[in-house]
Amino acid sequence: MKLLQEKLAKYDLPQKAMAAGIYPYFRKIESDQDTEVVTDGKKVLMFGSNAYLGLTNHPKVKEAAIDAINKYGTGCAGSRFLNGTLDLHIELEKRLAEFVGKEDAIIYSTGFQVNLGVVSCITGRKDYIIWDELDHASIIEGHRLSFSTKLKYKHNDMDSLEKQLQKCEPNKVKLIVVDGVFSMEGDVAKLPEIVALAKKYNASVMVDEAHGIGVLGKQGRGTCNHFGVTDDVDLIMGTFSKSFASIGGFIAADKEVINYLRHNSRSYIFSASNTPSATAAANAALDIMLSEPERIDNLWNLTNYALEGFRNLGCEIGHTSTPIIPLFIRDNDLTFLIVKELFERGIFVNPVVSPAVASQDTLIRFSLMATHTKEQLDIALEAIGDIFRSHNLIQ
Numbered sequence: 581m582k583l584l585q586e587k588l589a590k591y592d593l594p595q596k597a598m599a600a601g602i603y604p605y606f607r608k609i610e611s612d613q614d615t616e617v618v619t620d621g622k623k624v625l626m627f628g629s630n631a632y633l634g635l636t637n638h639p640k641v642k643e644a645a646i647d648a649i650n651k652y653g654t655g656c657a658g659s660r661f662l663n664g665t666l667d668l669h670i671e672l673e674k675r676l677a678e679f680v681g682k683e684d685a686i687i688y689s690t691g692f693q694v695n696l697g698v699v700s701c702i703t704g705r706k707d708y709i710i711w712d713e714l715d716h717a718s719i720i721e722g723h724r725l726s727f728s729t730k731l732k733y734k735h736n737d738m739d740s741l742e743k744q745l746q747k748c749e750p751n752k753v754k755l756i757v758v759d760g761v762f763s764m765e766g767d768v769a770k771l772p773e774i775v776a777l778a779k780k781y782n783a784s785v786m787v788d789e790a791h792g793i794g795v796l797g798k799q800g801r802g803t804c805n806h807f808g809v810t811d812d813v814d815l816i817m818g819t820f821s822k823s824f825a826s827i828g829g830f831i832a833a834d835k836e837v838i839n840y841l842r843h844n845s846r847s848y849i850f851s852a853s854n855t856p857s858a859t860a861a862a863n864a865a866l867d868i869m870l871s872e873p874e875r876i877d878n879l880w881n882l883t884n885y886a887l888e889g890f891r892n893l894g895c896e897i898g899h900t901s902t903p904i905i906p907l908f909i910r911d912n913d914l915t916f917l918i919v920k921e922l923f924e925r926g927i928f929v930n931p932v933v934s935p936a937v938a939s940q941d942t943l944i945r946f947s948l949m950a951t952h953t954k955e956q957l958d959i960a961l962e963a964i965g966d967i968f969r970s971h972n973l974i975q
Contacts, residue, residue: 794823
């Protein structure tokens with residue numbers, strides 16, 4: 581065996597979980613992504629999806645994707661930089677910029693590539709990137725590639741953020757990068773306070789709205805809109821894989837910033853462009869987001885109902901105030917076991933364990949769609965209550 585294979589063969593955590601019967605990943609889904617899915621021939625309620633508005637099966641979204649394939653084919657066979665720019669891309673970029681309140685925007689092939697490509701190139705060797713310790717992995721990978729000095733602050737701790745800003749040279753670029761809604765914990769960034777500190781220390785702000793768009797703000801315009809700080813935030817990032825029911829992502833900012841990224845962001849320049857069908861689907865989802873505000877209203881009715889239900893059960897759910905509800909278990913193996921037991925009860929949820937979070941912070945991520953029903957929520961709450969009580973997690 582070669583040295584590489586010998587080294588990697590020592591990684592056997594998945595095999596151990598499989599042997600114990602608690603391996604929770606790559607569960608095969610044999611149906612559409614809806615509030616109920618079929619896996620291994622069994623129907624289960626889906627509470628592990630990011631499709632917050634429930635648009636993955638909307639007829640207009642599917643029709644738009646099919647029409648785009650019929651007109652443009654299945655792919656562009658090149659990058660946006662060269663032969664891969666369609667009129668579809670340009671139209672959606674203009675609409676997204678207007679939607680989030682910025683001058684211009686560009687579309688990437690995935691949301692991960694947005695953060696990777698923007699954070700890695702937008703600041704220079706003598707500049708600073710300041711980031712929340714619970715920022716998404718794509719932000720972390722982006723700043724790892726940057727030559728700037730990286731400073732981490734404690735989660736949503738404004739004193740910690742200010743201390744890091746005080747370490748920066750006053751005449752150097754300082755970029756604060758933060759999730760608007762944190763993807764695992766479901767809590768919301770303190771954007772008004774962050775913006776105030778950015779003004780005090782002449783820093784710029786980039787907000788990842790992956791889990792904010794379609795959920796918060798007027799017509800789902802995101803966390804920045806929700807707090808009324810859009811004009812004070814310099815870069816707004818979004819992804820198509822959540823509320824937009826597609827795949828891809830975008831960054832919106834002033835024209836000067838977008839012009840620089842368009843010609844310097846490597847994950848944009850050197851990746852094939854977003855497919856016609858994915859672009860058209862996201863465009864149609866934006867239409868629905870704007871024309872059917874009742875979807876967001878229903879999402880919040882369900883969210884408030886679920887939050888009250890979990891609190892009444894006595895579950896530890898942290899500081900969430902969104903459709904992302906963490907159920908803290910604080911033990912890796914027990915988290916896996918409970919996910920298995922819930923699946924056997926017909927409830928699909930996702931485990932979040934180390935190294936994604938600290939081992940003492942492991943949790944089950946329970947997420948809602950606007951298309952769920954209260955009856956489905958009641959079934960989930962009953963199953964979770966039974967199983968949590970059996971493990972002495974609640975009384």
